[in-house]
Amino acid sequence: MINLIRSLGRWGLGTFERLGRGHLFLLHILAGVPGLFLRFSLVIQQVYSVGVLSLLIILVSGLFVGMVLGLQGYNTLVDFGAEESLGVLVSLSLVRELGPVVSALLFAGRAGSALTAEIGLMKSTEQLSGMEMMAVDPIRRVIAPRFLAGLLSMPLLAAVFSAVGIIGAFLVGHGLLGVDDGAFWSQMQAKTDFYDDILNGVIKSVVFGFVVTWIALFEGHDATPTSEGVGRATTRTVVHSAFAILGLDFVLTALMFGDE
Amino acid sequence: MPLVKIRDLHFYRGNRAIFEGVNIDIERGKVTAIMGPSGTGKTTLLKLIGGQLRPDKGTIEVDGQNVHKLSRSDLYELRKRMGMLFQSGALLTDLTVYDNVAFPLREHTDLPESMIRDLVLMKLQAVGLRNARNLQPAELSGGMARRVALARAVTLEPMMIMYDEPFTGQDPISMGTLVNLIHRINDAMGLTSIVVSHDVEETAEIADYIYLLSDGKIIEHGSPVLLRGSGSQWVQQFMHGYPDGPVPFHYAGPDFEEDLLKPEEYA
Numbered sequence: 001m002i003n004l005i006r007s008l009g010r011w012g013l014g015t016f017e018r019l020g021r022g023h024l025f026l027l028h029i030l031a032g033v034p035g036l037f038l039r040f041s042l043v044i045q046q047v048y049s050v051g052v053l054s055l056l057i058i059l060v061s062g063l064f065v066g067m068v069l070g071l072q073g074y075n076t077l078v079d080f081g082a083e084e085s086l087g088v089l090v091s092l093s094l095v096r097e098l099g100p101v102v103s104a105l106l107f108a109g110r111a112g113s114a115l116t117a118e119i120g121l122m123k124s125t126e127q128l129s130g131m132e133m134m135a136v137d138p139i140r141r142v143i144a145p146r147f148l149a150g151l152l153s154m155p156l157l158a159a160v161f162s163a164v165g166i167i168g169a170f171l172v173g174h175g176l177l178g179v180d181d182g183a184f185w186s187q188m189q190a191k192t193d194f195y196d197d198i199l200n201g202v203i204k205s206v207v208f209g210f211v212v213t214w215i216a217l218f219e220g221h222d223a224t225p226t227s228e229g230v231g232r233a234t235t236r237t238v239v240h241s242a243f244a245i246l247g248l249d250f251v252l253t254a255l256m257f258g259d260e
Numbered sequence: 261m262p263l264v265k266i267r268d269l270h271f272y273r274g275n276r277a278i279f280e281g282v283n284i285d286i287e288r289g290k291v292t293a294i295m296g297p298s299g300t301g302k303t304t305l306l307k308l309i310g311g312q313l314r315p316d317k318g319t320i321e322v323d324g325q326n327v328h329k330l331s332r333s334d335l336y337e338l339r340k341r342m343g344m345l346f347q348s349g350a351l352l353t354d355l356t357v358y359d360n361v362a363f364p365l366r367e368h369t370d371l372p373e374s375m376i377r378d379l380v381l382m383k384l385q386a387v388g389l390r391n392a393r394n395l396q397p398a399e400l401s402g403g404m405a406r407r408v409a410l411a412r413a414v415t416l417e418p419m420m421i422m423y424d425e426p427f428t429g430q431d432p433i434s435m436g437t438l439v440n441l442i443h444r445i446n447d448a449m450g451l452t453s454i455v456v457s458h459d460v461e462e463t464a465e466i467a468d469y470i471y472l473l474s475d476g477k478i479i480e481h482g483s484p485v486l487l488r489g490s491g492s493q494w495v496q497q498f499m500h501g502y503p504d505g506p507v508p509f510h511y512a513g514p515d516f517e518e519d520l521l522k523p524e525e526y527a
Contacts, residue, residue: 122353130350133310134364134412135339141367 022218025139029147029217032140042145043152050111050146050213051153055160057110058103062161065102066168069093073169074177086179087188090169091162095192095201096257099162101249104208106161107154108241112216115146116237119220120230128221143217150216154209155202162201200256207248212241263288263323263420263452264309270317271301271308278304280476282318286420291446291453293463296473297498297507302456303347305473306422309454310344311335323419340368343413343421347428349405351397351412357384358393361412368416383411387441403434410441420452421445427459435459439466460499464488472498474507 036043073089119142122128128138166188173179192198216237223233264286271279278301286292294302307313309320311327320327325338351360361380365371371379384390387407397405406426413421423442427435443466446453457463464470464484471481472495480487480495488499497505513519 125353126346126348126350127352129307129312130344130346130352130409132312133339133342133344133346134367134416135336136364136367137336 018222021222022214025218025221026214028139029144029214032137032144033148035140036144036148042141043148046145046149047153050115050149051157054107054110054153054157057106058157058161059164061102061106062099062164063168065098065161066090066094066165066170067172069098069165070169070172070177074173074179083173083177083179084183085187086169086173087166087184087186088191090173091166091188091192092197094162094165095197097201097249097253099158099165100201100204100208101245103158103161104154104205104212104245105242107150107157107209108212108216108238108245111150111153112212112237112241113234115150115213115216116220116223116234117230119143119146119217120223120225120233123221123223124225124227124230139221143221147213147217150213151206151209154212155205158201158205158208196256200252203256204249204252207252208245211244211248215240215244261324262286264454265321266309266318267320268318269308269315269320271304271313271315277476279315279318282473282476282478284471284478284481286452286454287469288452289446289450290468291442291455291466293455293457293467293470294473295457295460295463295470295498296479298458300473301476302458302473303424306344306424306454306456309422310339310342340364340416341419343416343418345406345409345413345421345423345426347425349397349402349409351400351405351409353397355397356393357389357395357397357400357408360397360408361393361415364412364415379415380411383415384408386414386445387411388437401434403430403437406430406434406438407441410438410445414445414449414451417449418451420454423453423455423457425457426455427457427462435462442466460501464499474498 069090070086073086073093074083077083077085077089119128122138122142128142131138131141170181170184173184174181219233219237219240220230223229262285264284266282266284269279269282269284270277282305284294294305296302304313308315309322309327311330314328322338322342325334327335327338330338351357352363355363358380361383362376365376365379380393381390384393387410389404389407389411392400392404392408397408400408410421426438426442430438439462442453442455445451455463455467464487467484469481470484470487472479472487474494480490480492482490487495490496490499494506496502497507503509
């Protein structure tokens with residue numbers, strides 16, 4: 001019993017200590033962000049590896065998610081003779097919910113894990129220590145540009161995901177199931193609000209981008225500098241990011257749409 | 261006045277003492293070696309001097325400044341005058357050899373690219389790798405990576421360089437090249453060098469002064485000639501590489517015969 005309490009205490013202390021380190025790490029990153037506007041090329045490079053290289057998985061997944069939504073939505077709506085509302089159903093589902101959430105989960109798997117592995121390996125091969133000894137702060141030079149790149153890329157990726165998803169749903173709805181294209185687009189335009197739907201979706205994806213990139217970079221920076229340690233850190237990035245995305249999605253949805 | 265002055269240094273990892281009351285003076289313009297068996301904290305000592313770790317007690321002064329009392333910006337200013345060669349080379353893997361050597365100049369100076377090019381080529385010429393400038397770090401052998409790292413470490417013309425196990429895992433030719441380079445660069449640039457190593461022959465060849473570390477303490481210090489003639493059995497064992505002596509061949513534990521009489525242990 002005493003051992004159980006002791007190990008519980010140790011676990012608690014360890015968790016809070018890591019949480020504290022994670023927040024200090026974030027403060028350090030944020031302090032480095034303003035300086036990046038003077039060297040924006042560093043951020044652009046990272047937008048390429050974090051964002052552009054994630055495009056393929058986002059495009060393909062978005063298309064299929066949209067197509068499935070089209071099929072499933074049509075089958076439900078047709079029972080009520082409301083199949084022409086397919087455009088609204090698809091756009092609201094994607095813009096409010098699936099776009100930000102699924103693209104953030106994919107982003108965590110594709111870009112988050114890559115960031116953790118990259119930073120973890122840089123640590124284990126002493127590249128970060130080497131920079132410190134060259135009087136270059138690795139958090140400002142290496143971590144902060146990646147953080148800003150993640151923050152900028154995530155909403156763009158979510159927007160691409162939603163757009164491609166809507167196209168996928170249109171292809172299935174209009175091309176395969178015969179929904180009237182005029183009704184599909186006009187109802188979507190009429191019922192999708194810029195502030196309530198699109199902007200809230202963008203806010204969600206910015207929050208997810210912030211959290212996923214923070215987790216990925218912290219796990220990499222905090223990884224035990226061995227191959228096993230980097231492997232574990234990469235796994236933790238994906239798992240913790242998924243929890244964070246889904247948990248935060250509930251909180252944000254409750255705040256944004258809870259009183260409707 | 262020595263360039264690096266370490267006084268009463270204590271450093272612990274958990275409950276394990278790495279250093280207990282270590283005093284070291286690194287004289288200007290000299291090559292000073294810190295030697296000792298693996299795991300005695302030689303690399304830790306370099307990290308303490310570079311301000312990457314904090315001592316639990318004692319002081320480390322570099323060029324008259326207490327490293328651990330400096331503000332972050334002052335510490336970074338001091339580090340611009342300290343080069344460090346890591347065991348792995350620590351080259352940035354996403355940059356070419358050229359960009360690696362140019363890295364400190366681009367980060368710390370506003371020099372035009374044409375001047376950076378000249379400086380980088382001069383440094384690479386000094387280590388014999390000017391024509392390897394377009395290679396990626398992954399394409400270099402271990403010895404070449406260390407030479408590139410050496411070129412990078414001297415780019416900002418530092419006052420001192422710390423070498424972390426520069427000879428480990430090198431073939432005889434690379435080893436000879438590195439020994440020669442460290443010696444030559446130290447003299448040509450008027451540097452102060454600290455070489456952490458357990459390669460006795462190579463280190464003794466270039467060192468002006470040697471400190472022998474073991475179990476968190478300085479066991480002996482002096483010129484290589486003095487240490488080779490030392491009366492201490494431990495020093496003799498280390499300097500000549502005897503397999504048994506004050507540092508026993510067998511890991512501490514119960515007697516062999518006693519152990520043989522307990523066959524039930526793994527039964």
